[in-house]
Every structure is written in C-alpha cells, then in structure tokens.
Amino acid sequence: MSTVFEGKVAIVTGAxxxxxxxxxxxxxxxxxxxxxVDLDGRGLTTLTDALTRDGHDVLGLTADVSATADMAHVVDQARRAFGGVDILVNNAGVEGVVEPIESYPDDVFDRVMAINVKGVFLGMKHAVPAIQARGGGAIINLASVAGVSGSAGVCAYNASKHAVIGLTRSAAAQLGAVGIRVNAVCPAPVTGRMITSLETGFMPEDPAAARAAGEANNPMQRYAQPEEVANLVTYLAGPTASFLNGGAYMVDGGLTAKL
Ligand SMILES: NC(=O)c1ccc[n+]([C@@H]2O[C@H](COP(=O)([O-])OP(=O)(O)OC[C@H]3O[C@@H](n4cnc5c(N)ncnc54)[C@H](O)[C@@H]3O)[C@@H](O)[C@H]2O)c1
Structure with a gap:
C-alpha cells in the first residue's frame, strides 16, 4: 500500500x-x-461505511458546497477531527439541463453557477487559511473539456466550467507564494450518471445513439473511466507534482486535441 499521503488530511466534495x-x-x-462531503447523505454513508470497514480514517459530512456556512463547518470539522487540512478537491458539480439559450431556465442557470462556481470559490475561501496553517498543500478543482470548448445546449455548464478554470488561475497566482498549488482537471465524458443524464437531454428519443456518437467522437473511441480522472487528481495533490501550479490539465483521450 502507498504511503504518499501519510499524515495528510484531504477534503473531497461530491464524494x-x-x-x-x-x-x-x-x-x-x-x-x-x-x-x-456530499449533499447526498445516503450515498455518503455508503462510501464512508465501506472505507471505514477497510480500516481508513474517514469523516463524512452532509453539506451543500454552495452554502458558505456549510463549507465553513466542513473546514472547522476537519480541523477538530484530524487537526487541519492539506488537500482540497472541489469535485461536487451538476450538469443542469440540455436546452437552447433562449429557453434555458433562469433557475437552473443560477443553480449550476451556485454549485459549480460559487461552490469552488467557497471551498477555497474556507480551506485556504487551514491549508496555509499547515505550511502549504494542494487544491484541485474539477473543470471539464466543457471549460475549454463549447457544446450546444449546455450554456450554464459550459460557462461554469470556464469559470472554474478562471478561479483556479486566480487562486494559483495568489497562493503559489504560500506553498499552495491550485490546478484544474478537465475530463472528457466519464462513464456514469452525469453523462447518462446529458445523453438523455441531447437525444431523448435515442440516448444510446447519443452515447455511441459521443464515444465515436473521441480519438480513443470511448468515454473515460472515473479511475482515469482520479489518477490525475491524486497525482496533482501529491509531492511528485511539486512545480505544477495554475494548470488546466486535460484527461480527455485527445478529444480537445482535434478540431
Ligand atoms: N461525468 C462526466 O462526464 C464529467 C466530465 C467532466 C467533468 N466532470 C466533473 O466532475 C465532477 C464530478 O462528476 P461526476 O461524474 O462524479 O458526477 P456525479 O453526479 O456522479 O457526482 C457529483 C456529486 O456531487 C454531489 N453534489 C451535487 N450538488 C452538490 C452540492 N450542492 N453540495 C455537495 N455535493 C453536491 C452529488 O450529490 C454527487 O454525489 C463534477 O464537477 C463534474 O462536472 C464530470
């Protein structure tokens, strides 16, 4: 078993x-x-029970990343339970709906921005003093290929993920001097709930065809697996990434490399 994070405390939202x-x-x-951390208390319990059973030290907190009091509480609890914070992964996110701009619902736009953008801001706002108190650490923000390119029908998601990269760059420019590295990761579609929801939005009459087209559009002819994204996140959090700061790293099978 690796000991690369021995002695470190990591917060993962959307866990x-x-x-x-x-x-x-x-x-x-x-x-x-x-x-x-997650809004989904039941899903969180399933995860934390499994990790605890396997002998790991885990604290599960039901919290809304878009609420400043919740994120302040998360950092406070991390300090009380484990003595501090070294790593923050702002991973919680929502896709919104698939709808042209002219009929995109205002409330959905606001919710996507509140969770995907304000949630990342609040995570950093509350965790930075704790990470700084440990002498430095790492923050990884989940952006997307949707943060560097546009897709018809997902204006809120596109805007939010571009904003995540902007927040990451601003934070990296500020925090490098105090030893906190801040990076974004940009996955292509990943097998799971979110892309299944988007496929249904893109082609309600035939979501399987949307999946086939999505996979064929990638140079590697498939979606990513969650492990392939997590591998990059944990790499960026670790000591081998000691001079990586302010980057937006693709984990996309070459999707954004082609026209
Ligand atoms: N799945 C993909 O294809 C894909 C591609 C690129 C980027 N991403 C990004 O990766 C991240 C994780 O995506 P995923 O595929 O694991 O999605 P997911 O839907 O499986 O997981 C997201 C988690 O965030 C939680 N969450 C939602 N709103 C929250 C809130 N307000 N407070 C706390 N938790 C909240 C949900 O309960 C869920 O457990 C997201 O930021 C997503 O935008 C996903």
Whole structure:
C-alpha cells in the first residue's frame, strides 16, 4: 500500500459521486485521513461505511458546497477531527439541463453557477487559511473539456466550467507564494450518471445513439473511466507534482486535441 499521503488530511466534495468516490478511496489508500462531503447523505454513508470497514480514517459530512456556512463547518470539522487540512478537491458539480439559450431556465442557470462556481470559490475561501496553517498543500478543482470548448445546449455548464478554470488561475497566482498549488482537471465524458443524464437531454428519443456518437467522437473511441480522472487528481495533490501550479490539465483521450 502507498504511503504518499501519510499524515495528510484531504477534503473531497461530491464524494458520493462517480469520480468523487474513486478519488476519495485513492487518497485513503495513499494513507490520507479523509473528509468526504456530499449533499447526498445516503450515498455518503455508503462510501464512508465501506472505507471505514477497510480500516481508513474517514469523516463524512452532509453539506451543500454552495452554502458558505456549510463549507465553513466542513473546514472547522476537519480541523477538530484530524487537526487541519492539506488537500482540497472541489469535485461536487451538476450538469443542469440540455436546452437552447433562449429557453434555458433562469433557475437552473443560477443553480449550476451556485454549485459549480460559487461552490469552488467557497471551498477555497474556507480551506485556504487551514491549508496555509499547515505550511502549504494542494487544491484541485474539477473543470471539464466543457471549460475549454463549447457544446450546444449546455450554456450554464459550459460557462461554469470556464469559470472554474478562471478561479483556479486566480487562486494559483495568489497562493503559489504560500506553498499552495491550485490546478484544474478537465475530463472528457466519464462513464456514469452525469453523462447518462446529458445523453438523455441531447437525444431523448435515442440516448444510446447519443452515447455511441459521443464515444465515436473521441480519438480513443470511448468515454473515460472515473479511475482515469482520479489518477490525475491524486497525482496533482501529491509531492511528485511539486512545480505544477495554475494548470488546466486535460484527461480527455485527445478529444480537445482535434478540431
Ligand atoms: N461525468 C462526466 O462526464 C464529467 C466530465 C467532466 C467533468 N466532470 C466533473 O466532475 C465532477 C464530478 O462528476 P461526476 O461524474 O462524479 O458526477 P456525479 O453526479 O456522479 O457526482 C457529483 C456529486 O456531487 C454531489 N453534489 C451535487 N450538488 C452538490 C452540492 N450542492 N453540495 C455537495 N455535493 C453536491 C452529488 O450529490 C454527487 O454525489 C463534477 O464537477 C463534474 O462536472 C464530470
């Protein structure tokens, strides 16, 4: 078993989801103590029970990343339970709906921005003093290929993920001097709930055809697996990534490399 995160405390938001759960487990298997955060209390319990059964040190907190009091509470609890914070992964996110701009619902737009953008801001706002108190650490924000390119029908998701990269760059420019590295990861579609929901939005009459087209559109002819994204997240959090700061790293099978 790896000891790369021995002595470290990692917070992962959206930990009950596809990418979050695998990322959470990778941190634990590297020796970190984990604070797992999600709005979905039941999913969170399934994850934390499994990790605890396997002998890992885990604290599960039901919280809304878009609420400043919730994120302040998460950091406070991490300090009380584990003595501090070294790593923050802002992974919680929602896709919104698939709809042309002219009929995109205002409330859905606001919700996507609140969770995907304000949630990342609040995570960093509350965790930075705690990470700084440990002498530095790492923050990884989940953007997307949708943060560097546009797709018809998902204006809120596109806007939110471009904003995640902007927040990442601003934070990296500020925090490099105090030893906190901040990076974004940009996955192509990942097998799981979110892309299945988007496929249904893109082609309600034939979601399987939307999947086939999505997979064929990737140079590697498939979607990513959650592990392939988590591998990059935990790499960026670890000591081998010591000079990586302010990057937006693709994990996309070459999707954004082609026209
Ligand atoms: N799945 C993909 O194809 C894909 C591609 C690129 C980027 N991403 C990004 O990766 C991240 C994780 O995606 P995923 O595929 O694991 O999705 P998912 O839906 O499986 O997981 C997201 C998790 O976030 C939680 N969540 C939602 N709103 C929350 C809130 N307000 N507070 C706390 N938790 C909340 C959900 O309960 C869920 O457990 C997201 O930011 C997503 O935008 C996903």
């Amino acid at each position: 009950a989801g596809e990418i979050g759960a695998v990322t959470a487990r990778q941190f634990c298997e590297g020796g970190a103590r984990l604070v797992a």
